Amino acid sequence: MEPVKIDDxxxxxxxxxxxxVYIHLETTNGSxxxxxxxxxxxxxxxxxxxxxEYELGKIIGDPPSRVGLKLGDLGWIYAQGITHYExxxxxxxxxxxxxxxxxxxxxxxxxxxxxx
Amino acid sequence: xIEQENHVLVVFPHxxxxxxxxxxxxxxxIKNGTGVTYACLTLGQMGRNLGNPPFATRESLxxxxxxxxxxxxxxMGLTDLRxxxxxxKTVEFEDDEYMVEMMESLIxxxxxxxxxxxxxxxxxxxxxxxxxxxxxxAVHRMxxxxxxxxxxxxxxxxTAEELGEPDxxxxxxxxxxxxxxxxxxxxxxxxxxxxxxxxxxGENDPEAIQWVTQERFFEYRFDQGYK
Numbered sequence: 382m383e384p385v386k387i388d389d390x391x392x393x394x395x396x397x398x399x400x401x402v403y404i405h406l407e408t409t410n411g412s413x414x415x416x417x418x419x420x421x422x423x424x425x426x427x428x429x430x431x432x433x434e435y436e437l438g439k440i441i442g443d444p445p446s447r448v449g450l451k452l453g454d455l456g457w458i459y460a461q462g463i464t465h466y467e468x469x470x471x472x473x474x475x476x477x478x479x480x481x482x483x484x485x486x487x488x489x490x491x492x493x494x495x496x497x
Numbered sequence: 498x499i500e501q502e503n504h505v506l507v508v509f510p511h512x513x514x515x516x517x518x519x520x521x522x523x524x525x526x527i528k529n530g531t532g533v534t535y536a537c538l539t540l541g542q543m544g545r546n547l548g549n550p551p552f553a554t555r556e557s558l559x560x561x562x563x564x565x566x567x568x569x570x571x572x573m574g575l576t577d578l579r580x581x582x583x584x585x586k587t588v589e590f591e592d593d594e595y596m597v598e599m600m601e602s603l604i605x606x607x608x609x610x611x612x613x614x615x616x617x618x619x620x621x622x623x624x625x626x627x628x629x630x631x632x633x634x635a636v637h638r639m640x641x642x643x644x645x646x647x648x649x650x651x652x653x654x655x656t657a658e659e660l661g662e663p664d665x666x667x668x669x670x671x672x673x674x675x676x677x678x679x680x681x682x683x684x685x686x687x688x689x690x691x692x693x694x695x696x697x698x699g700e701n702d703p704e705a706i707q708w709v710t711q712e713r714f715f716e717y718r719f720d721q722g723y724k
Contacts, residue, residue, distance in 0.1 A: 481549070483549035
């Protein structure tokens with residue numbers, strides 16, 4: 382993965398607009414967060430292979446960046462904290478946010494084919 | 498000395514779960530000529546240690562961890578490695594009976610005299626808990642006289658307070674290098690921890706030495722928990 386280059390990521394987001402795509406969206410503090418710090422409130426969310434079509438997608442802000450996808454008239458998807466991206470060898474746009482220790486904190490991925 | 502077994506079945510959900518707590522015990526049994534089966538339920542697809550800059554993506558990680566799992570098995574001399582095809586962080590959401598049946602068929606097929614897994618309610622990660630519950634239920638449903646021994650790894654913060662001292666402490670000093678190699682095999686998840694551990698071992702830190710030379714297990718108390 383490469384550090385986010387806003388213009389390049391924006392072009393890639395545009396290339397998936399107005400198509401049926403599969404989304405992977407994940408936020409996580411890790412399952413051990415409350416084990417190491419009992420005061421820590423651990424929360425996360427995970428969606429894989431949600432099938433959507435977005436009419437508009439944007440990446441905004443110096444990395445860590447925010448990515449938002451507008452679904453038709455009513456729906457939204459967004460992720461905050463995106464630091465890295467890659468168009469992988471299967472043509473999927475993989476975006477991720479890695480914290481200062483290199484641990485993944487957020488992931489947003491867009492693909493025209495289902496994720497395995 | 499580690500007790501001689503006929504066959505050992507180890508069940509954990511993540512590649513590397515075996516390395517920390519039981520790789521010395523696994524290696525010792527193999528050294529004794531005992532067959533060992535390790536059933537690893539997931540490929541650790543949701544691991545977070547991906548580095549910055551990242552060395553892997555969410556999509557390439559499972560392949561990396563599969564290779565590491567095989568390398569760890571090789572390091573321990575383990576030849577019967579089963580990858581059970583579940584997805585990291587989803588184990589607790591699988592059907593509970595399906596999970597028990599998976600464990601029952603592993604037990605029926607491998608006919609172990611000892612089963613090693615986590616101790617339910619004392620193993621922190623939801624995947625660990627779900628795995629442990631399924632194993633405990635599968636063993637509990639057997640006739641009492643047919644049940645294998647069930648040794649469980651517990652590391653929740655309240656373990657000592659509530660379970661007391663471990664029932665079994667295996668001295669794995671003579672396979673310490675194998676244990677370290679098993680941990681090294683899972684380098685994508687263990688790099689940070691190993692750096693610290695090897696430094697402390699170099700300084701003869703007693704806690705670090707104890708950590709790599711002793712493996713601690715609790716016998717499951719069927720009267721107190723999952724059935």
